[in-house]
Amino acid sequence: MVRRLVLVLGDQLSPDVAALRRADKAQDIVVMAEVRDEATYVPHHPKKIALVFAAMRHFAEGLRRDGWQVAYTRYDDADNAGSIPGELMRRAGETGAQAVIATEPGEWRLIAALQDCPLDMTILPDDRFLCPRADFEGWAKGRKDLRMEWFYREMRRRTGYLMEGGAPAGGKWNFDASNRKPASRDLLQAHPMAFAPDAVTEEVLALVEAHFSDNFGRLRPFDYAVTRGQARQALSHFVRHQLADFGPGQDAMLEDEPYLNHARISAYMNIGLLSPREVCDAVQAAWEAGEVPVNSAEGFIRQVIGWREFVRGVYFLEGPDYPRRNALNHQRGLPPLFWGAETRMNCLARVVGQTRDLAYAHHIQRLMVTGNFALLAGVNPAEVHEWYLAVYVDAFEWVEAPNTVGMSQFADGGVVGSKPYVSSANYIDRMSDYCGGCAYSATTKSGEGACPFNFLYWAFLDRHRDRFEANHRMGLVYGTWDRMEPARRDAILSDATRFLDALSAGKPV
Template identity: 45%
Template sequence: MKHTIASTTVPHRTIRLILGDQLNPQHRWFSEVNDATTYVFMEVRQETDYVLHHAQKILAIFAAMRDLAQQLRDAGHQVHYIAIDDTDNLQSVPTNIDALISQYQATVFEYQAPDEWRLDQQLYQHGRRANIPWVMVDSDHFYTNRNEVSDIFTGRKQWLMEFFYRQMRVTHHVLMEDKKKPLGGQWNYDHDNRKPWRGNPPEPQDTRTLHDHSDLWQTIVNAGVKSFGNPQARQLAWPLNRQEALQQLDAFIDNALPQFGDFQDAMSVKSWRLFHSLLSFALNVKMLNPREVVTKAEAAYHSGRASLAAAEGFIRQILGWREYVRGVYWANMPEYAEKNFFGHSRQLPSWFWDGKTRMNCLSVAITQSLDHAHGHHIQRLMVIGNFALLAGLDPAEVHRWYLGIYIDAFEWVELPNTIGMSQFADGGLLATKPYVSSAAYIDRMSDYCKGCYYDKKLRVGESACPFNALYWDFFQRNANSLAKNPRIGMAYRQLEKMDTATVAEFQKQAKIILENIDTL
């Protein structure tokens, strides 16, 4: 039945599902204790196996789920926890729900809106066949609803994040001098945030809490869950509850935000995190609310602890980009996942899984990702993603790799960043140009080129940096698609100045590189 009839023999009983990226102890659900409501957590193979995940991602999510479940129990809530190795675990969300509805004789099932299209559809379709009320509520997390970004751009020829970001600044009165004028007279200080880091000032100390979850990790392995990357099970440093996430937020605001603006695009072999917050995991599993993160960054500017450029650059990532890509995701799924503007189909080289390549920049970025389940946005975009696009790797394969390797990667945020921003596979819906470069950009923003097997200055020859020939070959072979793009006109003007022999030479070099991609 689709509605509940009052009865003295059938008590009202509600089951509420909490997914692994819905770990917000401040959700409205928890404001009152009700013995007729049972909160359900599930560790299921459905969620560990849909792509190959980094070991730390699986471990941290399971550990954080268990932490919140215990918090709820301690607060007096009824909790049913299904562990990965429980004998009655049916290993999928819908089948476990059905079993629990039967076990508890539930009269209502409730869940928070999933952020991934596949889960949203799975629960919606299953709910259509349910014989009890099946209710979805908001996760109480984002600034915008799923369709708000699409509504903002209704009737406009092109979607632009900058337009959306300014709207958000005005609507939520963030870094504003008055209702229409931004503080400092500028909306965006991106130009001030592109300095390389040469060791000074020193990176802040990592003050995150270390956890020993070797027993849980062994349980995960024994259950047959496959993964890759270093689990760091005895020294897991990711926050597992809201208290730890808040401590990490405060440490970032005090110790790293003042330098974040200057060096947010910098890369170095000397530091895997530099001045980045490492808050994206806590944000994306909802331990932290984006509003409190933005508020603290804004307060740091007003109190003189951080420059306007630093505060604005950080806030733009959360209030602007994070909300924007979510809107792009919901406006374009499910077709968005299949986008392949250039028709790229090359498989990922084997060293994407172990970092063993002579290209130092890629070796460092990939090895760091395998070790820490993290890489900052320039490593993801302008090193790994840059190579993937220039080399013509299959964007669907690249998407699955990004979704698996990074601890903060959930499809709503990762897919647009990969398919749209990194691989330009949507043909320009998200990004206004392909984000590619030769070795020069990587050398300017990092120390990766020092001591590399390949020479950053050479275009051709055995020791020439592969980025150089691949860069020009990419523009040459995609001239019909890209030559009229006003944001990359300079590349084509340079190509026009090259003689036929020079073009043929770098095309030959690119062919050799791609034929030997596994041994670079």
């Protein structure tokens, strides 16, 4: 048999990934590499780089124990080619192998790089997902609108999760009414499971400190799972200690309480240490055993088989240009406050500070604080996209781009969402305790001390009236704007102009 190279990427750390299933352990050589191109195409958070490199090294050792021959390149190896195709070419030269088996990458950029590699390349579908790409394309064909809710219901029927016969458990497809409550403090709040770095991980941390110390984000303390066994422990811990209370507070935000009842396992799924099926199976089992209420089980499973599968389908359906779309023609540069510069807006300072420290923020912090602000301020969505891709430990383009370019910034013109996710300060005040310690007043709409979210909200709607006025979900809002006294509208727009001018000038806001 002719020896082949078997490519395993840093987000494909699953023992049953397609390329490994197709390979011959007795003959083929697994190629894994920590390369400059993947570590620097955006300025990744140091914790993200450390997680991927440490998990790769542990995974490679597991493959060797299982009898595989692994050609592994470390970031600081002198002969590192610096790119995935370069490493494949180098290993081909060393071994004489001319054929490569790969599992399809999750980014168009890397798919193109593999397709351009001058080796005999076989790229297999990534079947670790619950909805194959072809199935999503079939579901989307002929639909005027792609709405996650309808996709989610189809996925519930397909998988059988939280179904009772042909009906949804509890008689409803979603329990949003029960799952969007403000948070209250609990002195006994459980937290996601944390792990002390072992010798392998400590070696990676030293490497990251040496090469990426200028990147935004704090590397230490580092407490992420880096093996499949640890990731499974983190899942079990979440199901046992946090899942029951996950639903009601999943949208809530509290100062100095970054996790609440969130699992912090998305990164483990996104690099392959956990599969979406085993995660949902664990949640389903806990619900069937009566250990968690249906609203919490549904709220969590929706995130996995609904949003996660949906955005992957959208990313591949829409094509390589998707991350560069800018339907609203927003051109403002990303404000320095996103990189930790001074701001008097407490909600932004808290979320950006948490992101710097943890490489983590939950979905509402991303959508309704940083994302909401960027959209209202008219920031170029390509810059917003690159920021999210850089700073979060679970950010890979297939999942990040539709959530940012589509759901958060409405830059895809409505592919992901039927309306922009914008709000005034009222939403943040209701769902968090950020506003109590802020220099601005959430209840002041304009003038001295008014929260910028308030006047930016109305200025955004006024600026994009031609696009959104006919939207059936926004007509009432425009009616409210029209009923305001002209002098009040003028004051709001003047406040917004002064604020945005200061933002563009780099002044603290």
